Amino acid sequence: MRWLIDGHLDLAWNALSWGRDITLDLDRLNRDEVGMTDHPSRGRATTTLPEMRRAGIVVCQATLLARVKPEARRPEGHARNSLDFANQEIASAAARGQLAYYELLERRGLLQMIRTSSDLDTHWERFTTGSHDEPIGYILAMEGADPIVEPSQAVEWWNLGLRSVNLAHYGKSRYAVGTGDDGALSREGVQLLKEFEQLGMILDATHLSDTSFYQALDIFHGPVLASHNNCRALVPDGRQFGVATPTAQSTTSSTAIDCGFFASICRHESTTLARAPRTRNRTS
Numbered sequence: 001m002r003w004l005i006d007g008h009l010d011l012a013w014n015a016l017s018w019g020r021d022i023t024l025d026l027d028r029l030n031r032d033e034v035g036m037t038d039h040p041s042r043g044r045a046t047t048t049l050p051e052m053r054r055a056g057i058v059v060c061q062a063t064l065l066a067r068v069k070p071e072a073r074r075p076e077g078h079a080r081n082s083l084d085f086a087n088q089e090i091a092s093a094a095a096r097g098q099l100a101y102y103e104l105l106e107r108r109g110l111l112q113m114i115r116t117s118s119d120l121d122t123h124w125e126r127f128t129t130g131s132h133d134e135p136i137g138y139i140l141a142m143e144g145a146d147p148i149v150e151p152s153q154a155v156e157w158w159n160l161g162l163r164s165v166n167l168a169h170y171g172k173s174r175y176a177v178g179t180g181d182d183g184a185l186s187r188e189g190v191q192l193l194k195e196f197e198q199l200g201m202i203l204d205a206t207h208l209s210d211t212s213f214y215q216a217l218d219i220f221h222g223p224v225l226a227s228h229n230n231c232r233a234l235v236p237d238g239r240q241f242g243v244a245t246p247t248a249q250s251t252t253s254s255t256a257i258d259c260g261f262f263a264s265i266c267r268h269e270s271t272t273l274a275r276a277p278r279t280r281n282r283t284s
Protein backbone atom coordinates (compact mmCIF):
# COMPACT_ATOMS: atom_id res chain seq x y z
CA MET A 1 0.00 0.00 0.00
CA ARG A 2 1.22 3.47 -0.86
CA TRP A 3 0.20 5.71 2.02
CA LEU A 4 -1.17 9.13 1.20
CA ILE A 5 -2.11 12.52 2.60
CA ASP A 6 -5.10 14.15 0.90
CA GLY A 7 -4.56 17.91 0.81
CA HIS A 8 -8.17 19.05 0.70
CA LEU A 9 -11.53 17.44 1.45
CA ASP A 10 -14.82 19.20 2.21
CA LEU A 11 -16.05 16.29 4.31
CA ALA A 12 -18.24 18.18 6.77
CA TRP A 13 -19.87 20.32 4.08
CA ASN A 14 -20.84 17.17 2.21
CA ALA A 15 -22.36 15.74 5.35
CA LEU A 16 -24.14 18.77 6.78
CA SER A 17 -25.20 20.55 3.61
CA TRP A 18 -25.68 17.68 1.17
CA GLY A 19 -27.02 15.22 3.70
CA ARG A 20 -24.33 12.66 2.84
CA ASP A 21 -23.36 10.09 5.43
CA ILE A 22 -19.64 9.90 4.76
CA THR A 23 -19.28 6.82 6.96
CA LEU A 24 -21.03 4.72 4.29
CA ASP A 25 -19.46 2.92 1.36
CA LEU A 26 -19.39 5.24 -1.63
CA ASP A 27 -21.55 3.00 -3.84
CA ARG A 28 -24.23 2.86 -1.18
CA LEU A 29 -24.16 6.63 -0.68
CA ASN A 30 -24.50 7.29 -4.40
CA ARG A 31 -27.27 4.70 -4.73
CA ASP A 32 -29.17 6.53 -2.01
CA GLU A 33 -29.08 9.71 -4.15
CA VAL A 34 -30.57 8.10 -7.25
CA GLY A 35 -33.64 10.07 -8.25
CA MET A 36 -32.68 13.24 -6.39
CA THR A 37 -33.04 16.22 -8.69
CA ASP A 38 -31.86 19.22 -6.67
CA HIS A 39 -28.35 19.26 -8.16
CA PRO A 40 -26.48 17.56 -11.04
CA SER A 41 -23.91 16.28 -8.53
CA ARG A 42 -26.43 13.95 -6.91
CA GLY A 43 -25.35 10.35 -7.19
CA ARG A 44 -21.81 11.46 -8.02
CA ALA A 45 -20.18 11.84 -4.60
CA THR A 46 -16.46 11.16 -4.90
CA THR A 47 -15.37 9.89 -1.51
CA THR A 48 -16.34 8.64 1.90
CA LEU A 49 -14.29 7.50 4.89
CA PRO A 50 -14.30 3.80 3.87
CA GLU A 51 -13.21 4.83 0.36
CA MET A 52 -10.37 6.92 1.80
CA ARG A 53 -9.25 3.98 3.87
CA ARG A 54 -9.23 1.73 0.82
CA ALA A 55 -7.11 4.31 -1.00
CA GLY A 56 -4.48 4.39 1.74
CA ILE A 57 -5.19 7.90 2.99
CA VAL A 58 -3.60 8.25 6.40
CA VAL A 59 -4.21 11.97 6.88
CA CYS A 60 -6.30 14.61 5.14
CA GLN A 61 -6.87 18.30 5.44
CA ALA A 62 -10.56 18.44 6.34
CA THR A 63 -12.22 21.77 5.75
CA LEU A 64 -14.65 24.12 7.38
CA LEU A 65 -16.44 25.80 4.48
CA ALA A 66 -18.80 28.76 4.90
CA ARG A 67 -18.55 32.17 3.29
CA VAL A 68 -20.19 35.59 3.48
CA LYS A 69 -22.11 36.65 0.36
CA PRO A 70 -24.99 38.89 1.44
CA GLU A 71 -25.50 39.87 -2.20
CA ALA A 72 -26.37 36.26 -3.08
CA ARG A 73 -30.15 36.63 -3.01
CA ARG A 74 -31.64 33.98 -5.24
CA PRO A 75 -35.35 34.37 -5.99
CA GLU A 76 -35.93 30.78 -4.96
CA GLY A 77 -34.07 31.28 -1.66
CA HIS A 78 -30.95 29.52 -0.44
CA ALA A 79 -30.55 25.82 -1.05
CA ARG A 80 -29.40 23.78 1.89
CA ASN A 81 -26.08 23.10 0.16
CA SER A 82 -25.40 26.82 -0.33
CA LEU A 83 -22.08 28.09 0.98
CA ASP A 84 -23.33 31.66 1.24
CA PHE A 85 -24.34 33.31 4.47
CA ALA A 86 -25.53 36.84 5.23
CA ASN A 87 -22.74 37.82 7.62
CA GLN A 88 -19.65 36.57 9.41
CA GLU A 89 -21.41 35.60 12.63
CA ILE A 90 -23.69 33.23 10.75
CA ALA A 91 -20.84 31.82 8.66
CA SER A 92 -18.77 31.37 11.81
CA ALA A 93 -21.55 29.45 13.53
CA ALA A 94 -22.03 27.24 10.45
CA ALA A 95 -18.31 26.44 10.49
CA ARG A 96 -18.51 25.58 14.19
CA GLY A 97 -21.29 23.14 13.29
CA GLN A 98 -19.02 21.49 10.74
CA LEU A 99 -16.32 21.18 13.40
CA ALA A 100 -18.87 19.59 15.73
CA TYR A 101 -19.42 16.90 13.09
CA TYR A 102 -15.71 16.09 12.91
CA GLU A 103 -15.66 15.88 16.71
CA LEU A 104 -18.54 13.39 16.67
CA LEU A 105 -16.71 11.26 14.11
CA GLU A 106 -13.70 11.35 16.44
CA ARG A 107 -15.92 10.07 19.24
CA ARG A 108 -16.86 7.11 17.02
CA GLY A 109 -13.17 6.39 16.42
CA LEU A 110 -13.35 7.23 12.72
CA LEU A 111 -11.24 10.40 12.71
CA GLN A 112 -8.34 11.71 14.78
CA MET A 113 -7.42 15.40 14.85
CA ILE A 114 -3.76 16.17 14.19
CA ARG A 115 -2.70 19.30 16.05
CA THR A 116 1.10 19.08 16.16
CA SER A 117 3.98 17.64 14.18
CA SER A 118 4.50 15.04 16.89
CA ASP A 119 0.79 14.11 16.57
CA LEU A 120 1.46 13.60 12.87
CA ASP A 121 4.55 11.47 13.50
CA THR A 122 2.77 9.31 16.07
CA HIS A 123 -0.33 8.88 13.94
CA TRP A 124 1.64 8.07 10.80
CA GLU A 125 3.73 5.47 12.59
CA ARG A 126 0.71 3.80 14.20
CA PHE A 127 -1.41 3.81 11.07
CA THR A 128 1.18 2.57 8.63
CA THR A 129 2.82 -0.09 10.78
CA GLY A 130 -0.16 -1.43 12.70
CA SER A 131 -3.30 -3.14 11.52
CA HIS A 132 -4.24 -0.08 9.44
CA ASP A 133 -7.56 0.28 11.24
CA GLU A 134 -6.60 3.39 13.17
CA PRO A 135 -8.84 6.47 12.75
CA ILE A 136 -7.97 8.56 9.71
CA GLY A 137 -6.02 11.63 10.79
CA TYR A 138 -7.29 15.07 9.91
CA ILE A 139 -5.71 18.49 9.95
CA LEU A 140 -8.45 21.06 10.45
CA ALA A 141 -8.47 23.57 7.60
CA MET A 142 -10.71 26.50 6.68
CA GLU A 143 -11.53 27.31 3.07
CA GLY A 144 -12.16 31.04 3.08
CA ALA A 145 -11.51 32.88 6.34
CA ASP A 146 -14.92 34.53 6.70
CA PRO A 147 -15.82 32.36 9.74
CA ILE A 148 -13.01 34.11 11.63
CA VAL A 149 -15.15 37.10 12.55
CA GLU A 150 -12.21 39.38 13.26
CA PRO A 151 -8.43 38.92 13.29
CA SER A 152 -8.29 38.67 17.09
CA GLN A 153 -10.59 35.63 16.93
CA ALA A 154 -7.93 33.60 15.10
CA VAL A 155 -6.55 32.40 18.44
CA GLU A 156 -9.94 30.91 19.36
CA TRP A 157 -9.96 28.90 16.16
CA TRP A 158 -6.36 27.87 16.75
CA ASN A 159 -7.33 26.57 20.19
CA LEU A 160 -10.16 24.60 18.57
CA GLY A 161 -7.56 22.88 16.39
CA LEU A 162 -7.56 24.97 13.20
CA ARG A 163 -4.15 24.80 11.55
CA SER A 164 -4.54 25.89 7.91
CA VAL A 165 -6.57 28.73 6.34
CA ASN A 166 -7.36 30.03 2.85
CA LEU A 167 -8.03 33.76 3.15
CA ALA A 168 -10.69 33.80 0.43
CA HIS A 169 -12.74 31.43 -1.70
CA TYR A 170 -14.47 32.92 -4.77
CA GLY A 171 -14.64 36.69 -5.20
CA LYS A 172 -14.18 39.30 -2.49
CA SER A 173 -14.09 38.37 1.16
CA ARG A 174 -13.48 40.34 4.33
CA TYR A 175 -9.77 39.59 4.14
CA ALA A 176 -8.70 39.09 0.53
CA VAL A 177 -9.88 38.65 -3.03
CA GLY A 178 -10.29 35.13 -4.31
CA THR A 179 -10.88 33.22 -7.53
CA GLY A 180 -12.75 34.98 -10.32
CA ASP A 181 -11.78 38.51 -9.29
CA ASP A 182 -8.62 40.38 -8.43
CA GLY A 183 -7.56 42.79 -5.73
CA ALA A 184 -5.42 43.37 -2.69
CA LEU A 185 -5.66 42.11 0.86
CA SER A 186 -7.85 44.25 3.06
CA ARG A 187 -6.42 45.98 6.13
CA GLU A 188 -8.02 43.23 8.22
CA GLY A 189 -6.43 40.64 5.94
CA VAL A 190 -2.99 42.03 6.71
CA GLN A 191 -3.84 41.96 10.43
CA LEU A 192 -5.07 38.39 10.15
CA LEU A 193 -1.78 37.29 8.58
CA LYS A 194 0.05 38.88 11.52
CA GLU A 195 -2.12 36.83 13.87
CA PHE A 196 -1.36 33.70 11.84
CA GLU A 197 2.36 34.37 12.11
CA GLN A 198 2.10 34.63 15.89
CA LEU A 199 0.12 31.42 16.12
CA GLY A 200 2.01 29.34 13.56
CA MET A 201 -1.10 28.99 11.40
CA ILE A 202 -0.47 27.73 7.85
CA LEU A 203 -1.54 30.06 5.04
CA ASP A 204 -3.16 28.04 2.25
CA ALA A 205 -2.60 30.14 -0.88
CA THR A 206 -5.16 28.31 -3.01
CA HIS A 207 -7.95 30.56 -4.34
CA LEU A 208 -6.06 33.83 -3.78
CA SER A 209 -6.27 36.21 -6.72
CA ASP A 210 -2.94 37.22 -8.22
CA THR A 211 -2.67 40.52 -6.37
CA SER A 212 -3.68 39.08 -3.01
CA PHE A 213 -1.41 36.07 -3.57
CA TYR A 214 1.78 38.01 -4.17
CA GLN A 215 0.99 40.53 -1.46
CA ALA A 216 0.42 37.73 1.03
CA LEU A 217 3.74 36.10 0.13
CA ASP A 218 5.52 39.42 0.56
CA ILE A 219 4.23 40.16 4.04
CA PHE A 220 3.64 36.72 5.57
CA HIS A 221 6.58 34.88 7.10
CA GLY A 222 4.83 31.78 8.42
CA PRO A 223 4.31 28.43 6.70
CA VAL A 224 2.56 28.42 3.31
CA LEU A 225 0.97 25.62 1.33
CA ALA A 226 -1.20 25.34 -1.76
CA SER A 227 -3.68 22.57 -1.15
CA HIS A 228 -5.65 22.30 -4.37
CA ASN A 229 -4.43 24.20 -7.35
CA ASN A 230 -2.01 23.90 -10.20
CA CYS A 231 -0.16 26.34 -12.46
CA ARG A 232 -1.72 28.03 -15.45
CA ALA A 233 0.90 26.60 -17.79
CA LEU A 234 -0.75 23.24 -17.18
CA VAL A 235 -4.32 24.30 -16.44
CA PRO A 236 -5.33 27.59 -18.09
CA ASP A 237 -7.73 28.80 -15.47
CA GLY A 238 -7.83 31.79 -13.14
CA ARG A 239 -7.80 29.63 -10.04
CA GLN A 240 -4.31 28.33 -10.82
CA PHE A 241 -1.03 30.12 -10.14
CA GLY A 242 0.32 32.04 -13.07
CA VAL A 243 2.60 34.77 -14.25
CA ALA A 244 -0.27 37.06 -15.11
CA THR A 245 0.92 40.10 -13.21
CA PRO A 246 3.61 42.44 -14.58
CA THR A 247 5.54 42.06 -11.34
CA ALA A 248 5.63 38.30 -11.65
CA GLN A 249 6.63 38.46 -15.28
CA SER A 250 9.67 40.46 -14.32
CA THR A 251 11.15 37.43 -12.61
CA THR A 252 11.04 34.66 -15.14
CA SER A 253 8.95 33.15 -17.85
CA SER A 254 10.03 29.67 -16.87
CA THR A 255 7.21 27.23 -16.42
CA ALA A 256 9.55 25.23 -14.24
CA ILE A 257 9.64 28.04 -11.70
CA ASP A 258 5.85 28.31 -11.80
CA CYS A 259 5.34 24.61 -11.29
CA GLY A 260 8.02 24.38 -8.64
CA PHE A 261 7.07 27.59 -6.89
CA PHE A 262 6.22 25.65 -3.79
CA ALA A 263 8.75 23.04 -2.77
CA SER A 264 7.59 20.04 -0.81
CA ILE A 265 9.19 19.56 2.55
CA CYS A 266 6.68 17.17 3.98
CA ARG A 267 8.29 13.95 5.05
CA HIS A 268 5.40 11.91 3.73
CA GLU A 269 3.80 11.57 0.32
CA SER A 270 1.68 14.65 0.39
CA THR A 271 0.32 17.76 -1.19
CA THR A 272 1.30 19.60 1.97
CA LEU A 273 3.90 22.06 0.83
CA ALA A 274 6.43 24.40 2.25
CA ARG A 275 7.12 28.06 2.48
CA ALA A 276 7.42 29.53 -0.99
CA PRO A 277 10.95 30.55 -1.90
CA ARG A 278 11.42 34.21 -2.81
CA THR A 279 11.96 33.69 -6.49
CA ARG A 280 10.25 36.88 -7.56
CA ASN A 281 12.02 40.21 -7.95
CA ARG A 282 10.31 43.17 -6.41
CA THR A 283 9.71 46.04 -8.76
CA SER A 284 7.85 48.26 -6.34
Ligand SMILES: [Zn+2]
Binding pocket: 143, 207, 228
Ligand atom coordinates in the same frame (compact mmCIF):
# COMPACT_ATOMS: atom_id res chain seq x y z
ZN1 LIG B 1 -11.44 25.23 -3.31
